[in-house]
Amino acid sequence: MSSRGGRRGGNAKGGARRTENNRIHAYPLPLVLEPASDTLVGKCTANVLRLFGLSNGHISRPHLEGVLDPATHSVWIANSSDAMLLWRWGFFGKGNLSRSEPSWLTRQLNQRKAKAYGGMTAEEITAKRRAERRQFKVDRARAQAEAALEAEIAFASTGVVLKETSVVIPSAATWKPNKPGSSADALSALPGAATPMKEENEDGNGLEEELMDIEHLQLTLQEAFFLIWTMDCLSILEPTTYEYLSLPQIWRAFQVVHHPTLTLSSSLDAELTRIDNPFLINYVVFHHYRSLGWVIKGGIKFCVDYLLYKRGPVFSHAEFALVVCPVYEDPSDREMSPYDLQNVDPFSWSWLSTINRVNSQVQKTLVLIYVTIPAMSRLPPGTLLSPACLIHYSIREVIVRRFIPARMRD
Template identity: 65%
Template sequence: MSRHGRKGGGAKKGGNRRNENNITYACPLPILLEPTGYKSTKALLGLFGYSSNRIVHPHVEGIFDHASHSVWVKKSDQAMLLWKRGFFGKGNLSRSEPSWLNRQIHQREMQRKGGMTAEEITAKRRELRNQFKLDRARAIAQAAEEAEAAFAERGIIVTETSVVIPSGATWKPSSTPKDRAVEESSEPSLNVTEPIEAEPEEEEEEIKDVEHLQLTLQEAFFLIWTMDCLTVLDSLTNEPLSLQQIWNQFQNSHLPATTFDRTLLQASIPNRFDNPFLINYYVYHHYRSLGWVVKGGIKFCVDYLLYKRGPVFQHAEFAIVVCPVYEDPKDRDSSPFALQNVDPFTWSWLSTINRVNTQVLKTLILCYVTIPALERVQMPSLESPSCLTYYQVRDVIVRRFIPARMRD
């Protein structure tokens, strides 16, 4: 038997969907390689170790939002380009892929046909589940009252009551609170003998796409510096920012400030190696350069999730927790940043986060990032991304040990 449970070369479950995903998400990065020249030219260049392919960089524009510490890509075609070529960002009105417009169109079509969308079906099931819990709790309370009344009157313990406690197999839903509210607010029925004038059909308004792709600062800088396919505009002036301005503003956005101050972004504030943007970007760049698709992992109490190909192909296999380590402990005393996971973990915290990720079949990795000492590295190196060469990373895998299951 094969791995997928089918012997021989038969069709596999979900094969059509898998083939469509392989075509749609064939490019792991936004850049493309286009062949140029004749076959003879390619063969001649190949002998000397050169390639005749031409690198094509797409042009994408984003707006740096200071309040949310993110970059917004508002054009839908550019947003889908970044999503389909590397799974960058997420839709602000969606869980991951910016699909709000398609969901709205599908919902309108289902309403026209008298059906329900998947989201509406899920909401209906949750409503029925809550009603079942309320009916069951009400029946248990009534049975307890009857038993207490019988004990008070006759002094006996009643094991059976007239109240039937519903179960998942026997319970039938009555009208939900939402349906009752609709019935109460409905108008009296019209007399069928009176002629009813047909109301003119109103033209449906075109649905405007109000969703945008939201990039983290790490994703945006990777597309700017490494891929050279993103131009960032200032949200206040709508002017393109230079690489040096982006480098400074992304770091200044992590400075502790109670309110947004425009002068803070324009001031020449000295950078530090323990800036959260630099630490998180180094980790993001490290795994991205090794071929992993890196996404946020706040849902599982971690910093990043690592996908082999992307969210549409399989679930994330590894969960990353970033652990900064100061090369010189004195730098921590003078730091304006309160970095997370600098102090040693408690066993309860480590066991909890490891159990959460084990339950969802993810391997927990503690990524220790060594912050270079200020005494060893010259400060002018922080003025450009070349300072990233001074960082070091070390991965430690944490697994749960279950004695009853791991004897073999």
């Protein structure tokens, strides 16, 4: 009976979490379909349009602002409410002080609350457990070395191989830190460990300092241009003058930041209008999958370019890992290119096997995305001056699966 009750409790907890996630992430994009008016005319119009499968509702979109940062190839969203809206409605961007969701302020408040009650946050508990595990490995290695030394001395003096030594080798089940504060000391010695927060102000009256949200959301250039061009809900400011950039200026600026020599103040010249600009190639891939309903995020953690989620990171793990492989339609375009694109040359089987094994271990399917770069000789003049050039690219997908003889005999 207890096991059944516990199982029901776990399902209820998981169900409540899913319900909360469904409520928070109710919209897959930062667009909201507003219903029709409640007036009699509005209702009659809605009923007539519904007969033809239409609706008289209108789309509402937020108006957000971001600042282009050429050094990091990203767009910064400083407003915390705008940052949370983009994350909750489409999982756009990443907090610069967080792993994904911009939650630095929430974590700091939880840490302060936990310290007030003498507890620890989940991150501190994890760090403490890792520090203790590291200390256990050190103690076990030291005990094994002492036991080996004792056996060598006994064999050298008596010629008898000892079956047991006086040194007790600790086990993970029974080992405990030597001192009560050893784990805490080890925790504070870890690189990047959080320092205790100041609990008193300068007057010493015991009042806690007010926390300010210093985190911002970082959008990749692909995410930012998708929000600008297709969603029309984001405006970009120039990093020095803080003036609004027009769509042609943004289109040019996002290409300039990838150029090895040009800057934002450079004039538009022939070197910039390259069909193999890294921004264009990556945006083709991002736009292709995002328009099909996938949530696409960076995949550097698994040695790939992108990860594909069905709904988002909070609902399930990524099912597919993407590696972008540019292919020149005209090989001569590569010889004149100022860019050194990755994965253009045929990669070795050892590299492919390594990447495939890494992703198969975490139950992700490896997909090679071959983006065909059109020949510049067949493009009409002025094609690259607008996003209309994206129709000239093509994408081919190749799924790579790891062959396991013990599991695939049938």
